Amino acid sequence: MCHLLCIALTVQTLQTVFSKLQHNRGTVSRTSCTDGGWNYVTLNSDTIDILSNITCDCSHGNNTIYHVTNMHLKGLNLTGSLPSEFENLTHLTELDLTRNYLNGGFGPVYKGVLSDGVVIAVKQLSSKSKQGNREFLNEIVMISALQHPNLVNLYGCCTEGNQLLLVYEYMENNSLARALFGCEEHRLKLDWPTRMKICLGIAIGLTYLHEESRLKIVHRDIKATNVLLDRALNAKISDFGLAKLDEEENTHISTRITEQLGRATQVTCRRRTFVYLLDWAYVLQEHGNLLELVDPNLRSDYSTKEALRLLNLALLCTNPSPTLRPSMSSVVSMIEGKTAVQAPTVMRSNMSPDSQLRFRLQIVQFK
Structure with missing residues (x-):
């Protein structure tokens, strides 16, 4: 043991x-x-x-x-309050490994309760693959070295037998993906101010990772499933299994994200769908119809000025030319309305031939 x-x-x-x-x-x-x-x-x-x-x-x-x-890492207790063994962890907590609380990017996540009543989330990674072990260590290293209100807290980890367990703070409202796109019973009614708060929280968390922490970290997997919501619907970034240190000085982190992920995902169906959505957004922008991208569930209960600001900012952050994307601290300032958002003008010469063709076809269809 x-x-x-x-x-x-x-x-x-x-x-x-x-x-x-x-x-x-x-x-x-x-x-x-x-x-x-x-x-x-x-x-x-x-x-x-x-x-x-x-x-x-x-x-x-x-x-x-x-x-x-x-x-072989046996365990890490960052709080001093966790049970000493996996067997004790399962015995001293109400941990049901048959019920999945959250579908994590690298393994199922379960809800548990420690003997002192503290609610925890336990992520179970596969120990049978090198990838699972690598992500396990990566997650421990990245999160334990970082402390920020917009990053999920790691309490500790444990390995016992073939188990790789990461123990986190429990997030009452699950993921942003479930809140927006889950089944009807799990979906949350997020009003406009709450959505603005969530966007700002994510941007502040990324600013800390990119610019403020001693370790400059590229998360590389920011998406709605990796943004968790606490009881007050504050956003916290999770799942650091793919994260990497930014080891190059004077290199804009947003550039490196695109270079690393663009090559890796360029040929996947998901990547093509993502690019198509961006192309369509540029078509709507060119015709002054960006507000068509606003979630219809909001009906008219939102600020059109703020919505246009966020939509133009999103296009700015996904500009085909990485050098034209803003830093995350600039993104925070723009979300808060302290800095004006310059509506991006996409240079079609920066698009791939396929994107340029789709762009022209979509404009024709739009007309």
């Missing part, structure tokens, strides 16, 4: 943990260090590199790197 490694982000605790790992699992080596706290872990084949800024007596500051070879 494995025990859960209780890790507070302090020098003493880290040193204790790594001494145990060195004794039980493999070798640990350390290079120079500087002031700060735990930052990042990357998985390279059979080595886990833990990139840290740990307080020490060094007069100069460089990144501290621990190399932990042939290590």
